[in-house]
Amino acid sequence: MAIDWMNNHLWGDDIPWLIGLREKGQRMFEQLGWPNAKTEAWKYSYFPQQILDNLMVCPDSDSCQCHENCHCHDKIKTPFAAYGIKFCNGRLHSEHVNLPEGVIVKPLVEAIYEGEVKKYINKSFDLDKFPFAALNTAFLENGMMLIVERGVKLSQPIFIHYQQHQKVHTFNNIRNIIVLEKGASATITEHYEGERGSSYFNNIVNEIYAHDESQLRHYIVNNESETAYHVALNAADLRANASYEAFVMQGECAFCRHESYIRLLQKGAAATVNGAYQLCNNGISDITTNIFHLASNTDSQQLVKGVADGRSKGVFQGKIHIAPNIKQSEGHQQHRALLLSDNAEIDAKPELEIFAEDVKCSHGNTCGDLDAEQLFYMQSRGISLDDAKRILIKAHVDEAVATISDTKVKNWLLNIITKKTP
Amino acid sequence: MEKILEINNLFAGTYDGTKEIIKGLNLTINSGEIHAIMGPNGAGKSTLAYLLAGKKDYAPTAGQIQFCGENLLTMKPEERANAGIFLSMQYPVAIPGVSTSNFLKHALNAKRKYQGLNELDAADFLKILRNTAKELGVSPEMLKREINVGFSGGEKKRLEVLQMKLLEPKLAVLDETDSGLDIDALRTVAQGVNDLHNQNNALLIITHHLDLLNLIKPDFVHIYADGHIIRSGSKELAIELEQNGYKSFLEA
Numbered sequence A: 001m002a003i004d005w006m007n008n009h010l011w012g013d014d015i016p017w018l019i020g021l022r023e024k025g026q027r028m029f030e031q032l033g034w035p036n037a038k039t040e041a042w043k044y045s046y047f048p049q050q051i052l053d054n055l056m057v058c059p060d061s062d063s064c065q066c067h068e069n070c071h072c073h074d075k076i077k078t079p080f081a082a083y084g085i086k087f088c089n090g091r092l093h094s095e096h097v098n099l100p101e102g103v104i105v106k107p108l109v110e111a112i113y114e115g116e117v118k119k120y121i122n123k124s125f126d127l128d129k130f131p132f133a134a135l136n137t138a139f140l141e142n143g144m145m146l147i148v149e150r151g152v153k154l155s156q157p158i159f160i161h162y163q164q165h166q167k168v169h170t171f172n173n174i175r176n177i178i179v180l181e182k183g184a185s186a187t188i189t190e191h192y193e194g195e196r197g198s199s200y201f202n203n204i205v206n207e208i209y210a211h212d213e214s215q216l217r218h219y220i221v222n223n224e225s226e227t228a229y230h231v232a233l234n235a236a237d238l239r240a241n242a243s244y245e246a247f248v249m250q251g252e253c254a255f256c257r258h259e260s261y262i263r264l265l266q267k268g269a270a271a272t273v274n275g276a277y278q279l280c281n282n283g284i285s286d287i288t289t290n291i292f293h294l295a296s297n298t299d300s301q302q303l304v305k306g307v308a309d310g311r312s313k314g315v316f317q318g319k320i321h322i323a324p325n326i327k328q329s330e331g332h333q334q335h336r337a338l339l340l341s342d343n344a345e346i347d348a349k350p351e352l353e354i355f356a357e358d359v360k361c362s363h364g365n366t367c368g369d370l371d372a373e374q375l376f377y378m379q380s381r382g383i384s385l386d387d388a389k390r391i392l393i394k395a396h397v398d399e400a401v402a403t404i405s406d407t408k409v410k411n412w413l414l415n416i417i418t419k420k421t422p
Numbered sequence B: 001m002e003k004i005l006e007i008n009n010l011f012a013g014t015y016d017g018t019k020e021i022i023k024g025l026n027l028t029i030n031s032g033e034i035h036a037i038m039g040p041n042g043a044g045k046s047t048l049a050y051l052l053a054g055k056k057d058y059a060p061t062a063g064q065i066q067f068c069g070e071n072l073l074t075m076k077p078e079e080r081a082n083a084g085i086f087l088s089m090q091y092p093v094a095i096p097g098v099s100t101s102n103f104l105k106h107a108l109n110a111k112r113k114y115q116g117l118n119e120l121d122a123a124d125f126l127k128i129l130r131n132t133a134k135e136l137g138v139s140p141e142m143l144k145r146e147i148n149v150g151f152s153g154g155e156k157k158r159l160e161v162l163q164m165k166l167l168e169p170k171l172a173v174l175d176e177t178d179s180g181l182d183i184d185a186l187r188t189v190a191q192g193v194n195d196l197h198n199q200n201n202a203l204l205i206i207t208h209h210l211d212l213l214n215l216i217k218p219d220f221v222h223i224y225a226d227g228h229i230i231r232s233g234s235k236e237l238a239i240e241l242e243q244n245g246y247k248s249f250l251e252a
């Protein structure tokens, strides 16, 4: 293993439970091993362990050779009216946090010191299923705790900007604990933005705790550098009548995997996990979902639309699990992809594990080229073949984006797609 | 008078060469003229229309097609459209996810770009679209819907004519544009086509019905069977056909 465990001076070595947890993470990571073609959950997409070589954990955002144009200390800019939180080179910049009453954000280390976060850390997923979450646990330090207090309903989205500007190859190990207390309602948009040519490995774990009657709209946009590696686990526990609406949009990056692990724990919990990926060069994009219906009257919806061109690869793995004796629940899943080049690849693995009877489930998966009749129809109206293709690709991706219920975020993303496919 | 279309001894079939459909076709259309083609099902009328528009499912094996003095067969479909060929399709294509007005804007701006004009912005485009749509009885709701998705047969045909009016072609080929239209819609559509027609352009109308030809009066009627024209004449030919059917023509 290329990780020099001893030489990483992490903060908090005077807190025994934290040390114990990190050691547990390290042991689990070593036990699970680096994912490869033989690892069932990773068989379609994995990346070389060598990226860990020369990987550097930045002690702070400046010392990672943030160069002349470093924007780490700039004020946060949001693409629409929003509250803001900024990370730069993997570090939370507390001076750039702008939040309303009823929302608390603190650096993870502070929350660890205060002890309140202990009841949440590593409670939303099983460590032995996720090698990178184990690695994330071994390096537990960066990230934040975000709490939307009881009954607070935010009028505008929280925009979290993760910026990358550095020359060295860095390891951004981030753990966010997001808690929506009873009846809270919020929109959180995570925008990962890597400067072109910068190289880094993001290892993100978000643990989301949505209490009774709370609503979270969670949108993740990976606008990474083409030489970036990004692995994220998004684990969410939903209690009674909580609703969670997620959308993940992935652009080109060397390797980008977003995995959802969602437990519908109590009656009335509902999750929507939609997404889109649009690749044209060499990128690998992986959207993996695991949705567990563990109570009656729970619903889940998934719609993922993809485009793979060039030598890229798109992966969708979607699991719906319905536990025994669950009643009146629905789980639906759709993945539709456009495969636009002979050298591109799409892999899809839908998995339904239904152990109950009074439930409705469906899944569908299609993968194909653009429709020749539609292309000709447009050409016969004077639209060039290239433009016709762009229009069809945009329509394909837009269908998924149109499901986003926050209008500001939806319009922002529709615009991003227009820029990519003008 | 300008020669708009000249087809010489054309033979054509499916792209893979497995089926010959057009067999020795000759047809000349000049500016200001309206030509009608009538022929039994499967005669190859739509194939001719597609071949003019450049659909790659069909390919010529012999003969030439000149459009305004240029070799049409080497042009891409979009080049043909921008040069002035418009095909109102027998079966217009639905495109989920693309609104009708957005589609029309792309089409009109493609033509303007080809002509060296600036592209229209959303407001200017909508003004033009609304007026033309109103003339053809196309509702604003329909323009917002995804193009041809769930449209009735008649709605699709109206929309084809709306596109034709927006694009102002030199040669409009109407492939059974009258089928599926109710009596009022037939009049509106015919009115729209007549408004467009002038001394500088031409129409090629493919139809099975005399009704349309009473509203859009053809200068020439061609009876088309087995891939070529077997008789040409005036509108009287269509009346004769209506009375006697194809039998007498085919036997002759």
Ligand SMILES: Nc1ncnc2c1ncn2[C@@H]1O[C@H](COP(=O)(O)OP(=O)(O)OP(=O)(O)O)[C@@H](O)[C@H]1O
Pocket: B014, B019, B021, B039, B040, B041, B042, B043, B044, B045, B046, B047, B048, B057, B090
């Ligand atoms: N792509 C194709 N592959 C094989 N055969 C084809 C293809 N396209 C057309 N044909 C055949 O060519 C013949 C002519 O078809 P076409 O659609 O041109 O007829 P049409 O004259 O327009 O008939 P209608 O009056 O019914 O519209 C038919 O027999 C049809 O089945």
Ligand SMILES: [Mg+2]
Pocket: B045, B046, B047, B090, B175
């Ligand atoms: Mg036909």
